[in-house]
Amino acid sequence: MSKVYAVIMAGGAGTRFWPASRSLRPKQLLPLAGAENETLLAATVRRLRPLVTEDRVVVVTGEHLAEATARAVPGVPTPQILREPAPRNTAPCIAWANAMIARLDPDAVVMVLPSDHFMTDEPGFQRVLAAAVASAERGRVTTVGIVPTRPETGYGYIEVGDALDGEARAVKRFVEKPDRARAESFVAAGPSSYLWNAGMFFFRVRDMAALLTRHLPAVASGVARMLEGGEALVHEVFPTLESISIDHGVMEKAEGLAVVPGDFGWNDVGSWQSAWELADRDPNGNALGPSDLVIDGKDNLVRSLGASKKTIALVGVNDLVVVETDDAILVIPRERAQDVRLVVDALKKAGKTALL
């Protein structure tokens, strides 16, 4: 069996968890689900341990986030924390990590994973990872598709084709975010027809290198130059690479792709709404800290994240998100959680950079 490496995509900025998330403390560096003090990034690395130990984990993040990222995953060797001098979407970043791993082990298999998702069924997730790695080892670029639980219009879908080896199926095609009616038809088609694209990819380094050379040759050669020249060339070359996603730049053009269906309580922790869904809740549906209280109210998310650990008391309100940090408080209905960006926009416009 080949050595397996993990590339964790941890460059996200993320304003959807304001006031907890900030430009220097994005979502993946926050403990938004699961154990109280474990960041989403740390949980992502920990979950891989049966398959990939930390010495074979590569984390790609922004230069300004590198130190905080390193602190969040102290077991990952510092040279394996790649610092993007500028955000260029996922293709250049995967190309860089892939080339780096190829130099360590040209026979390696790589799994690319987001740093800010959550899975309630970790053993189930690990079984799917193993199946996807096995598929990649057979020379097929493989993705994991999430079995849909609702007609979600916010994700891309993967149309599933014929059965391949093991649990792998052929990818018929990638489908852009659908409208409501199409999303409903996808779910109605049954669990093995359309899957959510969760941004997880598995491949042999040589297969990805070949795909990049073919579909994004400038990115492939730029990355090769960078690796020869070291740090200085990263700063010179990386910002000039085409800003394009691995989906658009490679996956949608490649042939012979495989997908392994996954059903392990996946959640992309997309908003405070997701955080509420994933939180421990009392019989009234309230997710509270130990010193908070809700009187005559249900289904609220209450988070005191400041140093002072205030008591937050809610009376007679339902379905609210109330979050406190050291310098800000947010109150928003759960169903409007996406509109947190309106606050971030307003603060930006007002020049309140300290709050961003």
Add this chain to the structure above:
Amino acid sequence: MSKVYAVIMAGGAGTRFWPASRSLRPKQLLPLAGAENETLLAATVRRLRPLVTEDRVVVVTGEHLAEATARAVPGVPTPQILREPAPRNTAPCIAWANAMIARLDPDAVVMVLPSDHFMTDEPGFQRVLAAAVASAERGRVTTVGIVPTRPETGYGYIEVGDALDGEARAVKRFVEKPDRARAESFVAAGPSSYLWNAGMFFFRVRDMAALLTRHLPAVASGVARMLEGGEALVHEVFPTLESISIDHGVMEKAEGLAVVPGDFGWNDVGSWQSAWELADRDPNGNALGPSDLVIDGKDNLVRSLGASKKTIALVGVNDLVVVETDDAILVIPRERAQDVRLVVDALKKAGKTALL
């Protein structure tokens, strides 16, 4: 003209402004209306200045509040801050202050005023005070009745009788808090028929002394003993005095009372709802601090009273009260503002005395 003294009743505990109000920081010691940094007590004393300077102000408060009270009204001579060793309602406290003032000036006229109300029309209030003092000087125990603006069931009413001298009318009788139907009939009867009892009383010290001797003789003699014996006797005697209001103990039994109608934007600042009514509001009805923001919401009250002066951001919520202090945050609909007591009760039950 007689010398006029003011007795300010500042013993209130007040849980209705939690988390701002606490046992050691009750409502009258908070800046809940008007100028940003002026406590209700300080505003009460300042408003009297054209009629009563601070050297003739007596403040009655609880022993545990004496220091904070003295700090709030630094111009009031310390011996005139009376410290009740135990709360005994208003009659013993007025009797004590009255006896004390009688020794300073047996010809004095006294006005008794709550410490925690607010008036938007200060000149109008001062004109009514002057009229009430003039009525008291003529030997009539006088009260000020507020012209009702709504069928309020939370206040007692005064039924108005014949015209007397100047603006004074006879008090026909005091009416207990009415039910809704009666309150509506009071308002329908017109502005000169029923007035709100706002707990303001005006009298010559000798007239009040005579009334106390007649209707509450034990209180009157107890107070006389206290004044002879000094501090030690206050501790011995005061807690033994009958706990009774001046309304029940004296006013409802006395004859020949006068009332001066007042219409000066009176507000008893009874809850966060009142605080919202009295606050400066933006065109959307939101009362905010300078760094707070509301997006797509109206008629909210937002108060950041902690040392850190956090930015409070509300999105898509209406009619909410959001208050932050150094150790707590409250979120409650304005119309349920009275239910703040439920939080206080719950904290009491949980033994969280630091938050009370």
